[in-house]
Amino acid sequence: MVVKVKNLVKRYKEIIALDHFNMEVDEGEVLGLLGPNGCGKTTAINCILSLLSFDKGEIEVFGKKMSPDAYDIKRQIGLVPQEVSVFGNLTVRENIDYFCGLYIYDKNLRRRFVDEAIEFVDLKDYVKFYPKKLSGGLKRRLNIACGIVHKPKLIFLDEPTVAVDAQSRNFILNGIKQLNEEGSTIIYTTHYLEEAEMLCKRIIIMDNGKDLVSGTKEELKAMITTSEKIIVSFSEIRDETVSEMKKLPHVIDIEKDGDDYMIKFENGFNNLTNLLEFIKEKELTYTKLHSQLPTLNDVFLELTGKELRD
Amino acid sequence: MTVYKYFIKMALRNKWLILSNTLLFFFFAIINTSGHIQEEMSFIETKLNIGIIDNSNSPLSNSLKDYLESKNNIIDVSPEEEIIREQIFLQIVDAVVVIPEEFEEKVVSKEKVIEVYRDDRKAESIQIEHQIEKFLLFANATHEEGKFDLNAIKSALSEKVNVNMIRDGSRGIDKGTNEWFRYYFNFTAYVTIACYISVIGLVMADFNEYNIENRRKISSKRFLRFNKELYLGQLSLAGIITFIFILGSIIIKGKYIREINFNIYLVNTIVFSFSILCLTFLINNITRNKFVTNCLSVVLSLGTSFISGVMVPQQFLGDKVLTLAKFFPTYYFVRINDMQTSSLLGVKNDIFMQLLFGLAFLLVGLYLSKTAQEV
Ligand SMILES: Nc1ncnc2c1ncn2[C@@H]1O[C@H](COP(=O)(O)OP(=O)(O)O)[C@@H](O)[C@H]1O
Ligand SMILES: [Mg+2]
Numbered sequence: 001m002v003v004k005v006k007n008l009v010k011r012y013k014e015i016i017a018l019d020h021f022n023m024e025v026d027e028g029e030v031l032g033l034l035g036p037n038g039c040g041k042t043t044a045i046n047c048i049l050s051l052l053s054f055d056k057g058e059i060e061v062f063g064k065k066m067s068p069d070a071y072d073i074k075r076q077i078g079l080v081p082q083e084v085s086v087f088g089n090l091t092v093r094e095n096i097d098y099f100c101g102l103y104i105y106d107k108n109l110r111r112r113f114v115d116e117a118i119e120f121v122d123l124k125d126y127v128k129f130y131p132k133k134l135s136g137g138l139k140r141r142l143n144i145a146c147g148i149v150h151k152p153k154l155i156f157l158d159e160p161t162v163a164v165d166a167q168s169r170n171f172i173l174n175g176i177k178q179l180n181e182e183g184s185t186i187i188y189t190t191h192y193l194e195e196a197e198m199l200c201k202r203i204i205i206m207d208n209g210k211d212l213v214s215g216t217k218e219e220l221k222a223m224i225t226t227s228e229k230i231i232v233s234f235s236e237i238r239d240e241t242v243s244e245m246k247k248l249p250h251v252i253d254i255e256k257d258g259d260d261y262m263i264k265f266e267n268g269f270n271n272l273t274n275l276l277e278f279i280k281e282k283e284l285t286y287t288k289l290h291s292q293l294p295t296l297n298d299v300f301l302e303l304t305g306k307e308l309r310d
Numbered sequence: 311m312t313v314y315k316y317f318i319k320m321a322l323r324n325k326w327l328i329l330s331n332t333l334l335f336f337f338f339a340i341i342n343t344s345g346h347i348q349e350e351m352s353f354i355e356t357k358l359n360i361g362i363i364d365n366s367n368s369p370l371s372n373s374l375k376d377y378l379e380s381k382n383n384i385i386d387v388s389p390e391e392e393i394i395r396e397q398i399f400l401q402i403v404d405a406v407v408v409i410p411e412e413f414e415e416k417v418v419s420k421e422k423v424i425e426v427y428r429d430d431r432k433a434e435s436i437q438i439e440h441q442i443e444k445f446l447l448f449a450n451a452t453h454e455e456g457k458f459d460l461n462a463i464k465s466a467l468s469e470k471v472n473v474n475m476i477r478d479g480s481r482g483i484d485k486g487t488n489e490w491f492r493y494y495f496n497f498t499a500y501v502t503i504a505c506y507i508s509v510i511g512l513v514m515a516d517f518n519e520y521n522i523e524n525r526r527k528i529s530s531k532r533f534l535r536f537n538k539e540l541y542l543g544q545l546s547l548a549g550i551i552t553f554i555f556i557l558g559s560i561i562i563k564g565k566y567i568r569e570i571n572f573n574i575y576l577v578n579t580i581v582f583s584f585s586i587l588c589l590t591f592l593i594n595n596i597t598r599n600k601f602v603t604n605c606l607s608v609v610l611s612l613g614t615s616f617i618s619g620v621m622v623p624q625q626f627l628g629d630k631v632l633t634l635a636k637f638f639p640t641y642y643f644v645r646i647n648d649m650q651t652s653s654l655l656g657v658k659n660d661i662f663m664q665l666l667f668g669l670a671f672l673l674v675g676l677y678l679s680k681t682a683q684e685v
Binding site: 050051071072074075077079083085086087088089094097098099101102103110146147 | 323513516529532
C-alpha cells in the first residue's frame with residue numbers, strides 16, 4: 001500500500017472539509033478522486049502531504065506515518081498543484097531547474113532530469129519563455145514538469161486539466177498514462193467524469209468530504225440498480241400508456257424530456273425485447289430508439305441524488 | 311545551492327530597480343561635486359542680526375555677549391516678549407537671546423538657562439543655539455571651585471577655530487572634499503534602504519508566495535538549509551550593493567581618501583548596511599504583499615532619510631524631528647558621518663546603536679516568523 005488514509009477529519013472553522021475520509025492506494029495504480037468542486041479533493045491531498053494540519057485520522061505514505069519532516073518520504077513524492085505555481089521571474093527552464101534543485105543536488109543528474117522533463121511536456125521550443133508569455137495549456141504543462149522533474153514514485157495531480165484546450169488535455173492525459181507505465185503510482189483528482197473513466201484504474205467518488213464508494217468503473221456501475229437506459233421518442237403517446245409501460249418487468253422509472261422518454265431498467269434479461277413487444281402491441285410509432293449503459297454520472301446521481309456535471 | 315543561485319538571479323532581474331536608484335544616486339553625487347557645498351558652507355558662516363537681553367550682567371554673561379558679538383551683528387531690542395516676537399516677525403532681528411538672572415548658578419546646576427527666540431523661517435538662525443551650547447559646554451568645563459575661568463573659555467573658543475584652520479591648511483584639502491564624502495555617504499543611506507527593502511522584499515515575496523512555498527514544503531529540501539541559502543543570498547546582494555557604493559566613492563574622489571577618515575565611513579557604511587538588512591528581514595516577516603513592500607520601501611527610505619539629516623543636515627532639523635529620528639538607525643549613521651572624527655572610539659556609541667537596532671529588528675523578525683509557522 002502506497003497511501004493509506006483512515007478516518008481523516010479536517011475542519012476550517014465551521015466548515016467540515018473532510019468528514020471521516022478514507023483512501024487506499026496500491027502501488028502502480030492510477031487512482032481517480034472524483035467529485036464536484038468543493039467536495040474536499042484538494043484538502044485531502046494537502047493533508048496527506050502535511051501541508052495542512054488535520055483534526056483527526058491517520059495518514060501513512062509508503063508504510064510510514066507522514067509528517068512535515070519525513071524527508072525520505074517526501075523525496076519520493078511529486079505534486080502538481082491545482083494552481084499553476086511557478087516563478088513569474090524565471091524562464092520555463094529555470095523554473096523546472098529550480099524545483100528539481102529542491103530534490104536533486106547533483107548538477108549533472110539535475111541537468112539530465114530537467115532535459116527529460118522538458119522533453120516529456122514538449123516545451124523544448126519555449127525554454128527561454130517567461131510563464132506569462134505561455135498559453136493556458138502550456139502553463140499547465142510547465143506546472144506538471146515542475147512537479148514530476150525529480151522522477152517521483154508517487155505523483156499527485158490536482159485537476160491538471162482545468163481550463164485547458166482539448167489538444168493540450170489529450171497531451172496531458174497521455175503523458176500521465178506514460179508516467180504510470182514507467183512505474184509511478186498516480187493519484188488524480190478531477191470533477192470530469194470522462195477523464196476519470198478514461199484514465200483511472202480505480203475511482204473513489206467523493207462528496208461533501210466523504211468517500212462514497214470506491215472501485216473499478218465496472219464495479220461502480222454494477223453497484224447501482226439502473227443497469228440499462230433506453231431512450232425512445234414517441235410522436236404520440238397517452239399518459240395511461242406510459243403508466244402501463246412502467247409496469248413492464250425490471251422498469252425502475254421513466255423520465256420524460258420533450259418527446260423523449262428515458263426508460264430505466266434494472267439488471268435483467270430481455271429488457272429491450274419486452275419493450276419492443278409492448279410498442280408493437282400498443283401500435284405506437286417511434287422516431288428513434290437507443291440503448292445506453294450507465295455512466296459514472298448515473299452512479300453519482302444515484303448515490304447523492306444530484307448530477308456531477310457543472 | 312540552487313536556491314541561492316536563483317535568489318541572486320531573480321534579484322538581479324530587478325536590475326532596473328537597482329539601477330534607477332543607483333544611477334539617481336551617482337547623478338546627485340556628481341552634481342554635488344560642484345558648487346552646492348560651497349554655498350552650504352558660506353551660509354553656515356553667515357553673521358546674523360541678533361539681540362541680547364542680559365538680566366544677569368555677570369562676568370560670565372558678559373563673556374558670552376562678547377563671544378556672540380564676535381560672531382554676529384548685535385541689534386538693540388526691547389525686553390518685552392511681544393515686541394521681541396514682532397521684531398522677529400518683521401525680520402528686524404533673526405534671533406533674540408535672553409540671559410536670566412542668576413545666570414552663573416543656573417549654568418553650574420545645568421538647568422536650561424538661556425531662552426532663545428528665533429526666526430523659524432530662517433534655518434541659519436539655529437546656529438545661535440549651537441554657539442550658545444558651545445559656550446556653555448566650555449564654561450562648564452572650566453568651572454572649578456565655584457569660579458569660571460573666563461580666559462580659558464575664551465581661548466578654547468578661539469583655539470578651536472585656529473586648530474581647524476591649521477589642520478585644514480596643513481593637509482591642503484578644502485572643507486569641500488570632506489563635505490563631499492559626508493554627503494555621499496549620508497545619501498547612501500537613502501539608496502540602501504530603498505534598494506534592500508524593494509529588491510530583497512520583492513524576491514522574498516516571490517519565494518514566500520503561498521503555492522510556491524507549498525512546493526518547497528513538500529520537497530525533500532530541509533527548511534533550515536533552504537533558509538540558509540536565502541539569507542546567504544541576501545547577504546551577498548547587500549554586499550554587492552555596499553561594495554558598489556564604496557567603490558563609487560573611490561572612483562569619483564579616490565585621490566582624497568587618505569586625507570579624510572575613510573575607515574570610519576567604511577565601517578559605518580557596512581554596519582548600517584547590516585542594520586538595514588535586518589530591517590528588511592523584519593519587513594519580510596511582516597508582509598508578503600508586494601505593494602505594501604514597495605510602499606514601505608519608499609516611505610522608509612525617503613522619510614527616515616529626511617528626518618535623520620540625509621537631505622537637510624541634522625543641525626537644521628527641529629528637536630522634535632530629531633527625537634523621532636533617534637528611533638531609526640539612519641540617525642546614528644548620519645551622525646557618525648557628520649562627526650568627521652578619525653577615532654573609532656569616538657563613534658563607538660553610534661555604531662553600537664545601529665547594531666542594537668539591527669539586533670532588535672532581527673529578533674522581532676524571528677519571533678514573527680516563528681509565530682507565522684505555527685499557524
Ligand atoms: N483555506 C480555507 N479556508 C476555509 N475553507 C476552505 C479553505 N480551503 C477550502 N475550504 C473549503 O473546504 C471545502 C473543500 O475545498 P477543496 O478541498 O478545495 O475542494 P475541491 O478541491 O474538491 O474543489 C470547500 O467547501 C471549501 O470552501
Ligand atoms: Mg481543488
